[in-house]
Amino acid sequence: MSEDALERSTEDAGSEPRDPRTDGGQPVQAGQMTGDRRKYLKYLIALAVGIPVALEAGTFFGLLQGQVGDEKGLSVGEDLLAETARPETVDTLAVADGTFELSVTVENTGDVDYGVSISEVKLSNGEALSDGASVGPIAPGETGTLAGEWSLPDGATPTALVVTAREYGDGTAEVVAASTVELAFDD
Amino acid sequence: MSTERIEGELGAFRDEYPDAANVVRKLFAVSFAALGIGGLFGLIQALHRTGVFRFIPSKDYYTVLTGHGVLLALVFTIFFLCGIFTWSIVDSLERPLESVTFTKTWVAIMSTGSTMAGVAILAGFVGEIPFQADVLFTFYPPLQAHPIFYIGLALFIIGTWLAGIDWFRTYWNWRGDNPGQSPPLRTFMVLMTMLMWYLSTLGVAVEVVFFLIPWSLGLIQAVDPLLMRTLFWYFGHPVVYFWLMPAYLIWYTILPKLAGGRLFSDPLARIVFVLFLVLSTPVGFHHQYMDPGIPEGFKFLAMSNTMFLLLPSLLTAFTVVASMEYGARRNGGTGYLSWLRNLPWGEPAFAAMALAGLMFAAGGFSGMVNAGMNVNYLVHNTLWVPGHFHLTVGTAVALTFMGVTYWLWPQLTGKRLQHRTLATIQPYLWFVGMTLMSNAMHRGGLAGIPRRTAEPQYENFEFEALFGTIGEIRWQIALGGILLTLSLTLFLIVVVGTWLVDRSAIAVDGDLPPALSGPEEAPRAINNLRLWLVIAVVLVALAYGPPLYTMIQDGLFYPGQPPQPTALEPLWEVLL
Numbered sequence: 085m086s087e088d089a090l091e092r093s094t095e096d097a098g099s100e101p102r103d104p105r106t107d108g109g110q111p112v113q114a115g116q117m118t119g120d121r122r123k124y125l126k127y128l129i130a131l132a133v134g135i136p137v138a139l140e141a142g143t144f145f146g147l148l149q150g151q152v153g154d155e156k157g158l159s160v161g162e163d164l165l166a167e168t169a170r171p172e173t174v175d176t177l178a179v180a181d182g183t184f185e186l187s188v189t190v191e192n193t194g195d196v197d198y199g200v201s202i203s204e205v206k207l208s209n210g211e212a213l214s215d216g217a218s219v220g221p222i223a224p225g226e227t228g229t230l231a232g233e234w235s236l237p238d239g240a241t242p243t244a245l246v247v248t249a250r251e252y253g254d255g256t257a258e259v260v261a262a263s264t265v266e267l268a269f270d271d
Numbered sequence: 272m273s274t275e276r277i278e279g280e281l282g283a284f285r286d287e288y289p290d291a292a293n294v295v296r297k298l299f300a301v302s303f304a305a306l307g308i309g310g311l312f313g314l315i316q317a318l319h320r321t322g323v324f325r326f327i328p329s330k331d332y333y334t335v336l337t338g339h340g341v342l343l344a345l346v347f348t349i350f351f352l353c354g355i356f357t358w359s360i361v362d363s364l365e366r367p368l369e370s371v372t373f374t375k376t377w378v379a380i381m382s383t384g385s386t387m388a389g390v391a392i393l394a395g396f397v398g399e400i401p402f403q404a405d406v407l408f409t410f411y412p413p414l415q416a417h418p419i420f421y422i423g424l425a426l427f428i429i430g431t432w433l434a435g436i437d438w439f440r441t442y443w444n445w446r447g448d449n450p451g452q453s454p455p456l457r458t459f460m461v462l463m464t465m466l467m468w469y470l471s472t473l474g475v476a477v478e479v480v481f482f483l484i485p486w487s488l489g490l491i492q493a494v495d496p497l498l499m500r501t502l503f504w505y506f507g508h509p510v511v512y513f514w515l516m517p518a519y520l521i522w523y524t525i526l527p528k529l530a531g532g533r534l535f536s537d538p539l540a541r542i543v544f545v546l547f548l549v550l551s552t553p554v555g556f557h558h559q560y561m562d563p564g565i566p567e568g569f570k571f572l573a574m575s576n577t578m579f580l581l582l583p584s585l586l587t588a589f590t591v592v593a594s595m596e597y598g599a600r601r602n603g604g605t606g607y608l609s610w611l612r613n614l615p616w617g618e619p620a621f622a623a624m625a626l627a628g629l630m631f632a633a634g635g636f637s638g639m640v641n642a643g644m645n646v647n648y649l650v651h652n653t654l655w656v657p658g659h660f661h662l663t664v665g666t667a668v669a670l671t672f673m674g675v676t677y678w679l680w681p682q683l684t685g686k687r688l689q690h691r692t693l694a695t696i697q698p699y700l701w702f703v704g705m706t707l708m709s710n711a712m713h714r715g716g717l718a719g720i721p722r723r724t725a726e727p728q729y730e731n732f733e734f735e736a737l738f739g740t741i742g743e744i745r746w747q748i749a750l751g752g753i754l755l756t757l758s759l760t761l762f763l764i765v766v767v768g769t770w771l772v773d774r775s776a777i778a779v780d781g782d783l784p785p786a787l788s789g790p791e792e793a794p795r796a797i798n799n800l801r802l803w804l805v806i807a808v809v810l811v812a813l814a815y816g817p818p819l820y821t822m823i824q825d826g827l828f829y830p831g832q833p834p835q836p837t838a839l840e841p842l843w844e845v846l847l
Binding site: 122147 | 616617626695696699700702703706707710714733737738739
């Protein structure tokens with residue numbers, strides 16, 4: 085830029101704003117645009133800003149929920165039935181080679197016999213496997229393991245378990261908890 | 272037909288400096304050709320590794336990956352840099368090229384080198400051709416390419432050195448005619464960038480010339496992988512700044528004008544470039560946190576230097592945003608944030624640069640994770656890393672280059688910008704596409720999905736997303752890649768369409784207004800190039816001297832560096 089040009093631009097910079105265009109095309113300042121062009125630009129900016137903001141906000145809250153919030157699906161080390169006083173700790177929870185494998189350690193900390201059963205495994209394709217698995221009755225102070233393997237149809241993943249916990253006494257079995265526990269496997 | 276001149280305006284750069292404009296157009300043409308091919312390779316990668324659409328064998332994925340990296344990270348960026356720097360030197364010093372023959376010589380050397388490297392890479396697709404270069408962008412051993420790949424790279428680097436000599440010579444001649452004057456800001460930025468480049472390319476030059484070429488020719492049987500990696504990353508991080516510094520030049524000198532204002536502070540801009548020269552080279556070990564054989568203390572030093580590098584980036588964020596705000600307020604903007612509405616978002620050059628700067632901020636945050644020694648271990652070699660650099664070089668640099676092209680191309684060709692509607696849409700499309708792709712890559716990295724593989728899925732193992740699903744992440748990457756390719760296509764249509772149209776009368780406003788705070792307010796030491804270069808060399812010697820010394824104790828070509836840092840005592844014995 086020549087010194088003259090520099091001087092001119094210095095002077096210009098203090099006067100009215102200059103159109104920064106290089107080639108005499110369509111007006112660019114928002115206030116100078118035609119109605120249609122301005123409207124389309126607004127839509128464009130709304131989308132270009134809105135999509136990233138929504139995406140990043142979703143990511144942020146998703147990560148946050150993963151760290152501090154309730155997780156949607158059951159995972160290893162968690163309690164299968166949080167609503168019962170007795171611990172039912174998940175040891176194995178995996179899908180591999182078309183098989184769903186689950187094992188849970190049940191510790192009977194109560195004063196009557198106790199048992200846990202799974203009556204149904206719900207699948208992502210809308211079907212359900214009715215082969216059950218159970219453990220118990222477990223004597224007070226004792227520990228038992230509920231273990232099961234289910235063959236999965238092609239492309240299906242388990243989405244939930246129908247679980248029932250019972251207390252046994254005097255020849256009767258009383259249901260103390262019945263719950264559908266959600267799982268979170270990737271499709 | 273000549274360009275119509277408007278009263279009070281300069282003519283097109285093409286009319287004032289036809290030889291320089293011709294050179295810049297050619298450099299840009301090579302750059303955009305590489306951008307087109309490299310971008311297409313990027314789409315193939317995105318579709319292949321996500322499994323959305325596969326039409327190449329996985330073996331060829333690595334040819335595509337190498338082509339994508341080399342064509343975009345080296346050819347697209349550096350040819351464009353040479354173009355924008357040539358324009359900057361000639362326009363800011365108001366001097367034509369000192370020697371057209373010399374300029375054309377380095378352009379020819381760079382082009383020859385790029386062609387040799389490109390042919391070696393593309394030959395990987397053809398089984399009948401007995402050479403290949405599937406060595407990825409980083410090209411260090413144990414992967415080995417055909418010698419013409421390395422020789423091509425060496426020529427390419429030599430070409431950039433000669434380009435720097437060309438620009439320095441122009442500056443020295445200008446200084447002879449203008450004793451005691453501060454170099455114009457753009458010239459200062461070019462010179463500082465090239466000093467950084469000379470210093471940092473020593474590493475890769477030694478690696479390629481003394482080790483890789485002889486190794487690929489069979490003259491030596493083995494090389495030390497750790498030494499090769501170290502020499503590469505000595506260059507490999509500064510090259511990031513070699514991509515970024517032209518973008519900074521554009522943000523500092525052109526973006527404020529497009530916003531309707533002026534740069535906030537010229538001295539601050541010079542300080543930023545001084546900091547880049549001083550700090551950007553002694554940081555390469557932060558790419559080698561996982562490498563055994565490098566003392567932890569020196570890795571820590573690299574981390575500290577890297578964190579210091581945030582300073583010039585944050586200074587830039589302040590200065591550029593302040594400059595934009597100044598322009599917006601001159602256009603009637605008010606309020607704390609309402610002034611943003613008074614920026615020219617309908618001007619593709621401005622929108623591209625502003626969106627690029629915004630995304631660079633996001634890239635800076637993920638870069639901090641990369642730079643942290645302990646946190647880096649979580650994301651090392653995962654999809655997180657390409658997620659990061661697609662924000663920096665893939666958007667901050669690439670989209671800024673596209674944006675400045677919309678502004679400069681008419682000045683270089685003397686032709687009115689064509690397809691303005693497409694040009695207006697293009698930056699926004701890139702922004703959305705990159706948000707989708709990069710976001711998903713970062714999330715994939717957190718889930719442990721590896722990078723640089725055609726088959727990221729291990730057998731008998733399921734990646735677990737922190738939220739959402741892996742399938743959704745893959746689709747997001749693929750969709751982002753498709754939108755980016757579409758955006759790239761729009762850009763190329765605008766550029767080629769403008770180039771092919773007949774010349775017509777256009778108004779040209781190529782003036783760049785001076786900063787609100789000019790160079791006369793800077794301390795004189797700021798322009799002392801020798802001082803800053805000496806400091807940079809000393810820092811490099813401190814950061815790299817002892818570790819390099821330990822690496823070569825057991826011989827330059829010894830490939831079996833023990834998997835633990837070598838003791839430094841012998842060095843002290845030598846010194847004492």
